């Protein structure tokens with residue numbers, strides 16, 4: 573038997589059956605008409621937002637929509653947060669469609685094409701500039717359109733978020749502009765008559781270490797102040813990045829966000845004078861949505877091989893690549909898994925839960941302890957609210973995409 577990660581405490585059972593948003597998982601699958609199915613419990617997202625608001629008074633909350641762009645979910649999140657961070661023209665269109673105002677959308681990402689810059693500038697979204705070349709293209713497009721572009725500069729910081737799952741700052745990087753070249757770029761943007769919106773400094777992702785995030789935020793504020801002074805500007809906005817992780821695996825402990833909020837309040841109060849009028853924001857993806865999602869997949873076969881039991885399900889890595897361990901992890905570990913119809917029941921056997929794809933990579937649970945399962949039973953895989961449906965190769969092997977619903 574191998575360990576699995578913790579089931580988010582938001583999920584409880586009723587008479588041994590899993591409830592999602594107060595509804596029986598089995599009923600939701602019947603209502604959807606088909607499995608596999610992603611169910612997103614919006615109350616869980618609301619609780620995360622409320623927890624953030626309580627812990628971070630006066631700090632803006634942005635949603636990094638690449639974590640989960642499902643339109644009905646995005647609409648409801650856009651109404652709760654202060655901004656939506658997008659990374660393509662497709663996401664920009666989706667954010668606008670979901671009701672986010674262009675004033676509160678910022679567009680980061682290397683490799684923005686001409687048409688993408690044009691869309692962002694013409695709609696009035698903020699472009700987070702990733703290079704001098706992109707700056708020149710954005711300014712030329714704005715001039716051609718006769719518009720004043722809203723431009724922020726994404727800084728490749730000279731530090732990184734310690735212990736972060738995915739490093740996106742520090743050293744040679746395709747993201748942002750190296751800190752030492754930023755002041756000259758900002759002066760150029762201002763001289764060209766653009767509306768300078770401030771800085772975007774993103775140092776990493778998926779950290780469960782509050783102390784590391786506190787350090788990175790302090791370093792971010794200090795860097796933003798230094799760059800502002802060197803450029804002679806008072807930035808309207810400072811996007812401090814995010815990096816708030818969630819516990820995926822056995823032994824992971826959830827992040828102490830209250831501690832981070834307390835430290836940020838102190839750092840904000842003591843901010844250098846050049847940032848006195850600057851609005852601070854944090855951009856979060858997975859911390860807001862990952863724990864809200866459950867992937868429901870039905871057992872289509874139960875078999876034995878080499879003395880081991882295999883449960884073969886109708887879903888797989890084509891929907892939940894991350895749970896199979898093939899999305900940015902070095903060692904494959906088990907996401908939390910349960911049987912929807914025997915929720916909270918004691919484990920009875922050790923099984924491997926395998927997807928229906930004809931590849932050995934398609935393993936959703938490796939030798940996990942579960943109650944006895946039969947063909948037709950629903951398996952619930954938790955932490956499916958972020959980097960699930962939209963971050964998996966749905967076309968691979970032709971089984972097609974999963975259904976998604978918000979409850």
Ligand SMILES: *Cc1c(COP(=O)(O)O)cnc(C)c1O
Nearest residue numbers: 636639774777778814856857858
């Ligand atoms: C991916 C990304 C995020 C979201 O990361 P999470 O780990 O989902 O919170 C935020 N900001 C930027 C710039 C990103 O690239």
